[in-house]
Amino acid sequence: MEQIALALFTCLILAIISKNLSLPPIPFYILAGVLLGNSGLKVISADEVFHFLSQLGLIFLLFYVGLELKPGRLISRGSTFLIAGLIDLNVNMLIGFFAALALGFSYYDAFVIASAFYISSSAIVIASLVENRKLILPESETVVWLMIFEDIVLVFLIFFISPEMQHPFILILKIIAVVCLLFGIVKLVKQGLLKILQRDDELPVILTFSAVLSTAFISSYLNIPEVLTVIILGSALSTTNPRAFERISRPFKDVFLILFFFFFGISIEFSGNLSLMQALIISFIAIGSKFFSGFLVGRILHGSSFAGIEIGTNTIARGEFSIAIVAIYGSEIISATVAIMVILTSIVGTFMAKYGSKIKLVLTKES
Amino acid sequence: MSIKSTELPGIGTKYELETEKGDKIAIVFMDSSIQLYVLEKESETPAVAELNAWETRRLGSILTGAIIEAEKEAVEVAFSALSDLRISIHTYIISKNLAGKSIRELAIRRRTGVTIIAVSRKSKNIINPSPSFSFEKGDVLVAIGERDQLKTFESEILEI
Numbered sequence: 001m002e003q004i005a006l007a008l009f010t011c012l013i014l015a016i017i018s019k020n021l022s023l024p025p026i027p028f029y030i031l032a033g034v035l036l037g038n039s040g041l042k043v044i045s046a047d048e049v050f051h052f053l054s055q056l057g058l059i060f061l062l063f064y065v066g067l068e069l070k071p072g073r074l075i076s077r078g079s080t081f082l083i084a085g086l087i088d089l090n091v092n093m094l095i096g097f098f099a100a101l102a103l104g105f106s107y108y109d110a111f112v113i114a115s116a117f118y119i120s121s122s123a124i125v126i127a128s129l130v131e132n133r134k135l136i137l138p139e140s141e142t143v144v145w146l147m148i149f150e151d152i153v154l155v156f157l158i159f160f161i162s163p164e165m166q167h168p169f170i171l172i173l174k175i176i177a178v179v180c181l182l183f184g185i186v187k188l189v190k191q192g193l194l195k196i197l198q199r200d201d202e203l204p205v206i207l208t209f210s211a212v213l214s215t216a217f218i219s220s221y222l223n224i225p226e227v228l229t230v231i232i233l234g235s236a237l238s239t240t241n242p243r244a245f246e247r248i249s250r251p252f253k254d255v256f257l258i259l260f261f262f263f264f265g266i267s268i269e270f271s272g273n274l275s276l277m278q279a280l281i282i283s284f285i286a287i288g289s290k291f292f293s294g295f296l297v298g299r300i301l302h303g304s305s306f307a308g309i310e311i312g313t314n315t316i317a318r319g320e321f322s323i324a325i326v327a328i329y330g331s332e333i334i335s336a337t338v339a340i341m342v343i344l345t346s347i348v349g350t351f352m353a354k355y356g357s358k359i360k361l362v363l364t365k366e367s
Numbered sequence: 368m369s370i371k372s373t374e375l376p377g378i379g380t381k382y383e384l385e386t387e388k389g390d391k392i393a394i395v396f397m398d399s400s401i402q403l404y405v406l407e408k409e410s411e412t413p414a415v416a417e418l419n420a421w422e423t424r425r426l427g428s429i430l431t432g433a434i435i436e437a438e439k440e441a442v443e444v445a446f447s448a449l450s451d452l453r454i455s456i457h458t459y460i461i462s463k464n465l466a467g468k469s470i471r472e473l474a475i476r477r478r479t480g481v482t483i484i485a486v487s488r489k490s491k492n493i494i495n496p497s498p499s500f501s502f503e504k505g506d507v508l509v510a511i512g513e514r515d516q517l518k519t520f521e522s523e524i525l526e527i
Contacts, residue, residue, distance in 0.1 A: 068376045126377045133415040135381060136393040136404035144375045357412070 003044050004053065007262045008255070010036065015258075022131065024124040024350050026319045027343040029258055033265015034339070046266050050259065057260030058324055060253040062227045063212050065122075065151045066234015067242040067249075074152070077145065084142055084297045085149030088315070091293035092118040099285045103278045105334075108161075112330050115157045116338045117286050121319025122147040124346055128314060128353040139310040142301060146315060154321055155231055161329045162225050174224050175232075182215070182229075182236040190240055197244040208248045211237075227328060257320065264323050268336050275333055279340035286345050290316045291352075306360050313356030317349030318342050443514065455514050456484075459525060461506040471498035479520040481512035 014028040036043045074081075096117030100110035125147060134140045159175070186193070197204050212230055219229035237245050270276070291312035298308025319342055326338045370384045379397040386392070389408035394401055401423050406413040418426065441457040465473070476482055486493045486500070487507040493500070502508075510520060 073374070122377060130378060130397070130402070133402060133404070133413075135375065135378065135395045135402055136383075136391070136406060136413050136415075141373055141375060141381070144377060148376050361411075 003047065004050060004259065007032075007036070007044060007050075007259060011258045011262060022350070022354075024121070024127070024317065024319065024346045026121065026124065026261060026323075027346050029261035030265040030268075030323070030339055030343060033262040034268055034270075035265075037266030037268075039268055039270050044266060046263055050263060053256055054260040054263035056252070057256030057258070058227060058327065059212060059216050059230050060249055061257050061260070061320055061324065063230040063234045063249060064246065064253050065154070066231040066236075067238050067246055068148060069151060069231070069235040070238040070242065071235065072239075074148070080142070080301055081145050081149065084146055084301055085153075087297050087300065088146055088149070088293045089118065089153055091296065092289050095285060095289040095292075096282075099282060103281060109331065109334055112161055112326060112334055113282065113337065115161060116318065116322035116325045116330075116334075117282070117289070117341070119150050119154060119157075119318065119321040119325070120147065120290065120315045121317045121321065121342075121346060121349075122151070124317040124319050124350065125315060125353075128317070128350060132354055134310070134314070137310060139298065139302060139307045140314075142297065143311055143314050146297070146311075150321070154325075155228065157325065158225055158228050158231075158328065161325070162228075166223060171224065174222055175228065178219070178222070178224065178229055179232055179236075182232055183239075186236040186239060193237075193240050197241050204244065204248050208245055209252065212249070225328070227324070260327070261320075261323065264327055264335070264339070268339050269332050270336050275336055276340070279337040280344075282337055283341045283344040286318065286341055287316055287348055287352075290345075290349075306363075309356055309360055309363075313349075313352040313359070315349075316352050317346040319346050441517075453514065454511060455517055456509060456511050457517050458507055458509050459521075461502045461504060461508065462525075463504050464526070465502050465524075466504040467501055469499055469501040470496060472501075473524055475520065475524060478523055479512070480516040481510050481520040483508050484511050485509040 010032050011025075011029050014032055015025045018025040018028050033044075034040055037045070093114050096114035097110050100113040100117075101107070105113060125143060129135060129140050129143065159171075162171070193207070196207055211233065215229050215233045216226040219226040234245075294310075294312025294315050295305070295308035298311045299305060302308075302311075322338055322342050326335050330338065370382055373381045373383070375381055375395070379395055381393055381395045383391065383393045391404075391406040391408075391413075393404040393406075393413075395404075399420065401418050403416045403418060403426075404413040405415075440459075441455055443453055443455045445453045470483060483496060484494070485508070486496050486502075487509075488503060488505075510517060512520065
């Protein structure tokens with residue numbers, strides 16, 4: 001109890017500081033965990049309850065992601081969405097994978113690192129766009145939809161890196177069954193759901209919480225990654241009233257996710273100088289790689305280098321999803337590497353997003 | 368001129384329009400506020416204002432031509448199609464001397480032309496109170512009428 005209170009209170013103070021400095025709070029939560037946990041002062045050690053609550057954070061984060069993935073609206077987006085998404089995916093997965101291999105990671109570890117390397121932080125990117133008032137730019141639309149594309153890829157990444165405890169064919173069959181089941185149930189009870197969501201009392205909250213939790217429970221029973229089934233649940237529920245579900249699940253997501261980042265920080269073990277060097281190199285490449293892929297997207301879709309700079313600088317920050325990927329499947333060395341990558345890219349990315357337009361101005365003057 | 372609307376998942380909806388002269392305006396509706404962008408023709412950086420829900424509504428009503436002039440506890444509405452019609456809506460608090468009297472007893476509409484459209488009593492709202500409705504001290508009532516009628520209402524009925 002006091003451990004969680006201490007963790008949350010520390011994060012509250014850090015959140016206030018980070019907002020005042022216009023910096024993203026995620027790296028601060030992780031650092032707080034590192035400083036108070038195993039690698040630091042050892043004030044807080046992770047117990048069962050703490051672990052459970054941080055798991056809830058992950059589950060609600062992915063449920064929230066699912067709510068944005070409404071099947072119909074993705075299909076109607078068309079080719080620009082696909083082109084931007086595929087450039088971003090290919091460039092960053094390849095660079096991330098080969099960089100990790102070159103630094104001596106195994107194939108599996110390199111793939112996990114590449115996944116964490118590829119996926120930008122929707123939370124930080126979107127907050128930057130709003131705060132830096134970039135929404136009038138056509139590039140910002142491209143960036144926002146890139147985030148959605150990455151969310152879809154996340155589903156597949158989770159599938160691919162899940163530990164092989166069963167035949168992949170059986171896993172696919174189970175997942176298809178879950179998709180049919182959840183979409184089917186939601187279709188059947190849609191009217192009832194919409195009625196409940198309109199109520200003012202505690203029913204909508206109980207409904208949301210229990211739907212998410214029981215879906216997670218069923219998936220561990222069926223031996224499917226629970227993070228996958230809650231995304232599917234979110235996507236199924238996005239056909240009803242996703243705004244209402246977002247509003248209701250947001251407080252759960254916000255609080256538990258902070259504990260998730262903090263818990264992740266606690267569990268990191270830093271060992272040796274070598275891994276630190278590796279992490280720094282990866283972070284550096286991660287910044288360059290996103291800038292490059294964004295630049296390509298801008299050149300190809302908007303036909304201008306300035307648009308490319310805008311998209312590149314705005315997508316550098318990695319965050320919640322990178323941490324989620326390594327928290328689900330990473331080993332200790334990967335966790336430390338990705339933690340450093342998230343901390344560095346999120347802070348550098350925030351600055352680049354803010355001053356990206358300055359780079360544009362300098363370039364205009366020179367040319 | 369055409370208005371284009373685009374969805375920005377995770378943020379809200381963006382409406383864009385380009386004026387005949389080539390200036391661009393974009394409005395982004397977010398959860399609790401809006402961002403209003405104005406980009407002058409041939410300019411690089413837009414001017415941006417962030418408005419809350421109330422400011423947005425005010426701005427909207429000014430732009431659509433239904434001018435609302437806010438006095439203290441009152442609004443006056445004019446419609447662009449009916450320029451000579453100006454309707455005022457005013458709120459009043461019932462004092463001790465009117466407590467226990469009903470709308471019929473006071474003959475509000477006959478004497479002043481004002482209509483009581485709502486009464487708020489202890490955070491409960493009574494819309495369109497019947498003539499037999501009697502006031503209590505502390506009731507907040509909403510009255511509608513022309514400005515002169517409301518002046519009469521204030522002096523004749525409320526005696527303020």
